[in-house]
Amino acid sequence: MERQRISSGSPFEEQIGYSRAVVAGDWVFVSGTTGFDYTTMTISDDVVEQTEQCMQNIAAALKQAGSSLDDVVRVNYVLPVGADFEACWPVLRKHLGAARPAAMMITAGLLDPRMKIEIEVTAMRHP
Template sequence: MERQRVSSGTEWEENVGYSRAVPAGDRVCVSGTTATDEDGQPLSGTPSEQTRVALETVADALAEAGATIEDVVRTRMYVTDADDWPEIGRAHSEFFDDVRPAATMVEVASLIDPDLCVEVEVEAVVDC
């Protein structure tokens, strides 16, 4: 299998040794994604704003890998405060609309930067 890697171009991918997304067969796996700028620096904002920015980055990675939001079958959301679930959930719902992937939300002690409150990863299935 030829391995394709989708990169967002930030230093973190090389430093940590990961790709933003990796298509493999009929699947596209998108790494945990947070609200960052084009240089990979964290963006502050409300939980819903951070969720929307992260999901836009996910959508860009999916597109580069040949998939769309409609192909997403699973999302995982890691949040630093479970009390933010209504706001994060609403942003997720608005983004995925009728797609309604299987979804998990888990509270974690912290993310890579204290300004970040949500990280999202997705899996998509595409027709080959």
């Protein structure tokens, strides 16, 4: 099976050695994505704003892969502070409410203390 690698241009991808997303057959696997604006490499201090940026970053990767947020079948959320999750729900519902993917949320530390949420998704694609 041939693979297509998608990059967001984030320096993390080059430094660590991974792709923002990988297309394998009819599946798109999007790496854990944080709230950095990859064009400016800035990140908001607000968890809700970070969640919105995460979803924009994920949507851009899915579009490059021939997919969309409506095609997401699985989502994993990671937050250092579990109590922050509820504030994110309206943003998540806005972007994933049509897809209603299977989901999991865990509380764990993230690479950079400025990061308040990381989101990973798996989606179908339409070649």
